[in-house]
Each structure stands twice: as C-alpha cells, then as structure tokens.
Amino acid sequence: MSTALIPGSFDPVTYGHLDIIERTAHLFDDVLVAPMDNAAKATVFSLAERQDMLEDVTADLANVSIEAFKGLLVGFAVERGVSAIVKGLRAVSDFDYELQMAQLNYRLSGIETFFMPTTPQHSFLSSSLVREVARYGGDVSSMVPATVAQRLATRFAP
Ligand code: PNS
Numbered sequence: 001m002s003t004a005l006i007p008g009s010f011d012p013v014t015y016g017h018l019d020i021i022e023r024t025a026h027l028f029d030d031v032l033v034a035p036m037d038n039a040a041k042a043t044v045f046s047l048a049e050r051q052d053m054l055e056d057v058t059a060d061l062a063n064v065s066i067e068a069f070k071g072l073l074v075g076f077a078v079e080r081g082v083s084a085i086v087k088g089l090r091a092v093s094d095f096d097y098e099l100q101m102a103q104l105n106y107r108l109s110g111i112e113t114f115f116m117p118t119t120p121q122h123s124f125l126s127s128s129l130v131r132e133v134a135r136y137g138g139d140v141s142s143m144v145p146a147t148v149a150q151r152l153a154t155r156f157a158p
Pocket residue numbers: 007008009010036037038039041071072073074100101102104105
C-alpha cells in the first residue's frame with residue numbers, strides 16, 4: 001500500500017494545489033494531505049479552517065484524506081508510515097527552498113520527496129497572491145474553488 005503525503009500551508013488551498021493533489025491521487029494508493037504551519041509565515045486561516053477547506057474541495061476524491069498536524073513534518077510522516085512526500089513546483093524560484101527541505105527531510109527520516117511540476121495554467125498561482133486579490137475585493141473565482149472564494153470574501157468583508 002503506497003501513501004503519498006502532501007504537506008503545505010494551504011492558506012487557502014488553490015486550484016494549483018488541487019491539481020497536484022488530483023494528479024498524485026492517480027499515482028499512489030492513498031494520499032494524505034496535511035495542512036501544517038510554516039514557521040516563516042503567519043496565516044489568515046486557522047489550521048482547523050484550512051483543514052475544513054481541504055476537506056470540502058477533495059470530498060469527491062476517494063483515496064484522499066486530510067489531517068492537520070502541528071509539529072515536525074518528518075515526525076508525522078514516519079508516524080503515518082508514508083511512502084513519499086510530494087511537493088508541487090511552480091517555477092525554478094521554488095526550487096532552492098524545496099530542495100533544501102527535501103534534503104533536510106531525507107536526512108532526518110530517510111523519506112524521499114518527489115517534485116511534481118504544476119500545470120502551466122496554474123504556474124502563477126499562489127495562496128499569498130490569492131489572499132492579496134481577495135483582500136482588495138478582486139475576483140478569485142478562477143483561482144480557488146467556490147467554497148474557498150466564499151470563505152475569503154467573508155474573512156475580508158469590509
Ligand atoms: O506551503 P508551504 O508554506 O510551502 O509549506 C511548508 C511546510 C508547511 C510544508 C513546511 O514549513 C513544514 O514542513 N512545516 C512543518 C515543520 C517542519 O517540519 N519544518 C521543517 C521543514 S524542512
């Protein structure tokens with residue numbers, strides 16, 4: 001039984017994330033998506049809210065489950081017995097940071113990280129840009145599922 005772990009901040013989940021989750025779900029028996037905290041980022045949505053949004057948008061994917069986790073990624077990965085970590089790469093600018101994390105996580109746990117290129121139509125998308133557009137009342141409906149757009153509108157309501 002192969003299980004892929006897709007960790008991230010998911011603040012909030014975008015169509016770019018969903019694309020990576022769906023494509024990974026075709027390659028592994030199970031996919032565990034884990035909203036976590038990134039020490040370098042303050043989030044707009046709580047861990048529970050990020051988990052809820054992920055559950056909503058992956059409800060139709062039978063082999064995908066969501067579990068929020070606070071702590072070290074590899075501790076969680078070992079505990080859940082995952083086969084590999086999967087991360088999406090949008091552009092070469094993502095690579096340095098992701099490579100460092102992948103190598104550190106391998107040193108700590110022996111768990112491999114696989115990089116999946118984002119579909120070109122989503123390559124400009126990031127949660128931070130989505131938040132910024134939503135904060136100023138812009139239309140994010142092409143970037144995030146409707147349920148997420150609704151939550152952003154409520155969070156940033158004037
Ligand atoms: O979506 P992001 O912000 O790029 O995700 C980064 C995340 C949450 C996967 C990373 O910060 C992480 O693994 N956080 C958990 C704490 C941890 O293990 N830190 C060391 C990672 S090398």
